[in-house]
Every structure is written in structure tokens, then in C-alpha cells.
Amino acid sequence: MKSYESYTVEDFIQDDDFRDWVQGRGNRGLFWRSFLQKYPEKRLAFQQAELFIRAAAVPPETLSEAEIRKETEKFIENAFTYSVHRQHRVSPDLSNRRPAYFVRWGLRVAASLAVVAGLLWYMVATKANPSHAVASDNGGNQLVETRNDTRQLLRVVLNDSSEVLLSPQSRLRYPSQFSGNARVVYLQGEGSFSVRRQSQPFMVYTGEMVTKVLGTQFVVKAFDLDKKITVQVLSGKVSVYKKKPEHVPDNKEVNGLILNVNQAAIFEKNEGNLTKTLVADPAPIQKKSRDNSFVYDEVPLPRILRELENTYGIPIQFDEQNFETCKITAILSSESLYQKLDLLCKASSASYEITDGQIVISRKGYR
Numbered sequence: 001m002k003s004y005e006s007y008t009v010e011d012f013i014q015d016d017d018f019r020d021w022v023q024g025r026g027n028r029g030l031f032w033r034s035f036l037q038k039y040p041e042k043r044l045a046f047q048q049a050e051l052f053i054r055a056a057a058v059p060p061e062t063l064s065e066a067e068i069r070k071e072t073e074k075f076i077e078n079a080f081t082y083s084v085h086r087q088h089r090v091s092p093d094l095s096n097r098r099p100a101y102f103v104r105w106g107l108r109v110a111a112s113l114a115v116v117a118g119l120l121w122y123m124v125a126t127k128a129n130p131s132h133a134v135a136s137d138n139g140g141n142q143l144v145e146t147r148n149d150t151r152q153l154l155r156v157v158l159n160d161s162s163e164v165l166l167s168p169q170s171r172l173r174y175p176s177q178f179s180g181n182a183r184v185v186y187l188q189g190e191g192s193f194s195v196r197r198q199s200q201p202f203m204v205y206t207g208e209m210v211t212k213v214l215g216t217q218f219v220v221k222a223f224d225l226d227k228k229i230t231v232q233v234l235s236g237k238v239s240v241y242k243k244k245p246e247h248v249p250d251n252k253e254v255n256g257l258i259l260n261v262n263q264a265a266i267f268e269k270n271e272g273n274l275t276k277t278l279v280a281d282p283a284p285i286q287k288k289s290r291d292n293s294f295v296y297d298e299v300p301l302p303r304i305l306r307e308l309e310n311t312y313g314i315p316i317q318f319d320e321q322n323f324e325t326c327k328i329t330a331i332l333s334s335e336s337l338y339q340k341l342d343l344l345c346k347a348s349s350a351s352y353e354i355t356d357g358q359i360v361i362s363r364k365g366y367r
Contacts, residue, residue, distance in 0.1 A: 017032075024150075050157075207222060209241070213237070
């Protein structure tokens with residue numbers, strides 16, 4: 001069993017499980033997320049190792065093995081040149097030999113540490129498929145770019161402690177330090193965002209569309225080859241709108257949508273249309289009971305629909321007078337929301353459709 005109480009920065013870096021977690025791989029995410037609660041005294045080493053692994057994950061074409069070896073040898077050569085010069089300047093008097101010895105010994109240790117650091121850097125870099133580079137936004141501000149070239153999700157932690165799970169073949173550009181009135185990042189591909197709430201809004205730019213939040217969970221999908229850009233809200237509230245044309249900066253009108261939990265926005269790239277709908281599989285925002293079962297015995301349908309509305313946080317529109325005499329006996333548990341609606345509509349001779357991020361139910365034969 002690993003002795004985490006004595007872990008150093010080097011131990012964290014050489015721990016395969018830890019490296020996998022930092023790079024968004026492995027199955028021990030829960031353990032490492034709660035690690036500092038159990039070992040708070042390891043916070044500094046933990047954070048330094050995490051930063052080291054992220055910094056070491058550079059593209060192969062940016063820093064090759066030969067370049068690493070060359071820089072390391074250059075450092076060693078300079079160190080020993082400095083040592084020789086120091087030795088020639090030292091008096092031959094015996095009283096001065098001991099300090100000179102320690103100077104040379106210290107430099108050799110420094111050089112050895114440089115070699116170890118270089119080799120360790122290379123070891124981590126060659127195992128890390130994700131890449132980090134430096135980019136710039138339209139305003140010339142320097143950004144960090146992280147690209148996920150793996151087949152697994154890559155976890156990216158931003159300066160404000162917000163997290164992004166970056167999907168394969170996706171890239172994220174972001175400042176190393178957020179500043180100004182907004183936290184702005186740029187996404188190509190797909191990312192699942194967990195944004196820490198702060199006074200500055202968090203904004204995700206994806207082509208012609210902007211997603212703006214204060215703190216919530218949402219998923220943005222914006223691959224270059226896709227005809228659509230989608231935003232799905234998992235919790236909280238999100239505003240989605242088209243990017244303002246640069247030649248009308250004073251225009252205060254925003255052509256956008258407000259999305260709540262379980263709602264989604266779709267932006268059609270060709271037509272430029274932005275519409276609101278629901279996510280593919282709405283998740284309950286409230287737990288009705290331990291098994292989340294809905295048990296009904298001759299219960300009026302309007303009461304059931306209101307309960308589903310509260311459980312999933314999705315508005316359900318219907319004419320209560322048309323359904324007031326409809327009584328339902330059923331047990332609904334593991335079905336998805338849409339499956340529940342199918343069963344209820346079948347039992348009441350009704351149908352439903354999704355319009356503007358809401359569910360609209362109508363009964364056959366009624367107007």
C-alpha cells in the first residue's frame with residue numbers, strides 16, 4: 001500500500017494513477033478529488049506536482065528528446081565551466097580548499113538535479129498525449145491552448161478553479177490568469193464545464209455563438225465540421241446569444257436565449273438560427289424518494305404533470321380543464337421523462353411536443 005503521508009512532489013509525479021487523473025484519464029477521480037481532505041499537509045506538493053504534469057504535457061514537435069538532452073547538457077557544461085573558473089580563482093592555501101570543494105560539490109549536485117529534472121520532464125511528456133501551447137486571441141492577449149488528442153476525456157482546471165472535461169479531438173484556449181470584467185475562454189469541439197461562481201461572468205466563445213454564465217454546469221458542442229452548435233444546461237442558468245458584430249460595439253440588443261436546467265440551445269451555422277429545446281435525456285433536479293418512484297392510484301393527471309414539472313425543472317403547458325376528469329393509476333420509476341410522458345399520454349388519449357424548451361400537452365378531440 002502506498003504511503004501517501006510521506007509523498008513528495010516527485011512521488012506524485014511518478015505515480016501513474018495521479019498522472020492519469022491530472023490528464024483526465026483513469027478511474028480514481030473521486031479518490032484524488034478528496035485526497036487533500038484526508039492529507040491537507042500535502043497540499044503544496046500536490047498542487048506543484050499537478051502544475052508540473054500539465055506544464056510537461058507539451059506537443060512532441062515543440063520540445064523533442066534531442067532538444068531536452070541538448071539543453072540539459074548545455075546546463076551541465078555551463079555549471080562545470082563555472083566550477084573550473086571558481087577553482088582557478090581559489091587560493092592554494094589549505095584553508096581555502098574546503099570551501100572550494102563544497103562549491104564544486106554543490107554545482108555537481110545542481111547539475112545532477114538538472115539531469116534528473118530533464119529526464120523526469122521527458123518521461124512525463126512522452127506519456128502525455130494532450131498538448132499545451134501558447135496562442136493569442138483577437139485582441140493580442142496571450143492564451144494557453146490545450147488540445148485533447150487522446151481517446152478519453154481530458155480534465156482541465158482553470159485559474160478560477162473552474163473545471164472543463166475536454167472531449168477527444170477538442171481544444172480549449174484560455175488565459176493562464178483571468179483578469180478584467182469577464183472570464184473568457186474559446187472552445188473548438190466539445191467540453192463539459194463546471195464553473196465556479198464569481199462576480200465576473202464566465203463566457204465561452206464558439207464561433208459565432210457565446211455562452212455566458214456566473215456559475216453552473218453545462219456542455220458545449222461546437223466541432224468545426226458539425227452544422228450545429230449545441231449548449232446543454234445540467235444545472236443553473238445560462239444565456240446563449242450570437243456574437244455581436246465588431247462594427248457596432250454600442251449595440252445593446254442581444255439576439256439570444258435564457259436556458260434553465262435540462263434545456264438546450266441549437267445554433268444552425270448555415271441559417272444563423274438560434275432555437276431553444278430540451279436535452280436528450282432530462283435528469284431529475286429533485287429526488288422524490290430513494291428510488292425516485294412515482295406511485296399513483298386514481299390521481300388526476302394535472303397533479304402528476306405538475307409533479308413531473310417540479311422534479312425535472314421543465315415547464316409543462318396544458319389545459320387543466322381538458323384533463324381534470326382524467327385519473328391515472330400507474331407506477332413510474334426508472335423510465336426517462338419522455339417515456340413517462342408517452343405512458344401518460346397513451347393513458348389519457350393525449351400527445352405532447354417540445355416547443356421553445358417547454359413541453360406542450362394536448363388532448364385529442366379537444367381545442
